[in-house]
Amino acid sequence: MPANRVHYLLFTTIHDVLKAEKRLKHGHVSMEVVPVPRSLSSDCGVCIKSSASSQVLVSFLGQIAGLRCFVFDGTGYRQDELPGAT
């Protein structure tokens, strides 16, 4: 993944955000819990920002219902399908 591309992982509850944080931390995956970018959602919650690859993210996240993934490439966001995620 190019250095300027970042994943934003959005979940339906803060519980799921923290479940994902726990799993990624367990796998020593670089990540941060940040406010959801306004252009992705008008929600007042938080999401996970990570520069790890889709494959790495999926391998540690496992299945978390309602997960949506966006990639920021320096200019804008596009929705990305994480392989194997639900």
Place this chain on the structure above:
Amino acid sequence: MMYFDNAATSFPKPEETVTSVLRFLTSTGGNPGRGGHAPSIDAARLVFDARERLTAFINGQQSERLIFTQNGTESLNLAILGLLGKGDHVVTTAMEHNSVMRPLDFVAKTRHVEVSVVACTKGGSLDLKALKDAVSRKTRAVIINHGSNILGTVQPLDRIRDAISGKLLIVDACQTIGNIPIDVRKEGIDVLCFSCHKALFGIQGLGAIYLREGVDPVPLKFGGTGSNSEHTEQPVALPDRYESGTPATPAIAGLLGGLNFIDRVGLGEIGEKKREAKERILEGLRRMRRIKVYGDVDGPHHLLPIILMNVEGVEPSEVGYACNRAGISVRVGLHCAPLAHRAVGTFPNGGVRISPGYFTGGDDIDRLLEVMRAIASQ
């Protein structure tokens, strides 16, 4: 003060509980899931940690299905009001607390829910044959008081599960959780309701309900959850679906402290200390004239540190008053369980409940027995 009312709420609280609450109030501070700033995220992490720990404590599978409530009563209200509909039949027992009987009375009157109450012995044991007979094709749920708050008798959940076959099993574990191990999967519990400020050593203002996958009651509350804020409809995802409004985060911090205490000391050792205190009190009471102790206290199902007694010829309220004047806290009356007192034979006057805890000292017990002896000698 000599405190013998741990069945109402445990006191004093362990150092771990106090420290955890204090840390939240002085350092963490935020409203969980209500912002992207560190205090809010740290508070959310605390709630997440408590939810995971408590789910593991009852051997639940999915921590999002462990819902925090204000108390055990709210948990039971969510189960009863959220799951029972018009024309349903529900079976319950004569040992129930009013936190079950009053919401059942409400749904009986407003939704025409049919309620069957299965008898219990004077010792508080459930008649399993009568339970089996009470369950019919139209039975929607069976609600069981796991441990009596007046007698200390514990019902055998494995045999109850066998008796009711695949019916929805709702368990009121307010008195048992933290006193005896509970395994929701092994015991086939569909809905587990409990408070967190008794034998879990949390503080008041927190209860919980665990919902097996596929059990989805209608919420009691609707409102802000910190999630899906662009929509005015209630979220579907758990735990948010049932947790509208700011949670009792200081009490959740206290629960974590209580769980740390249980981990450090061990459930077995805590239980043994309470059992010893109960036995010592019973032994002292047995030596006194005019003292009547209720229930099958020597039986295999008397597993909770709860003793119900009366002094012959003396109103329970008078006993309570005399104890209070001596600096001793016991609970008198009907203990919000009128049906149970009817089964025991202590309705309407009730009785004197003595419930020692982990921190009950030998000197406290000696003084309690001294005061009871004086009351019984008058």
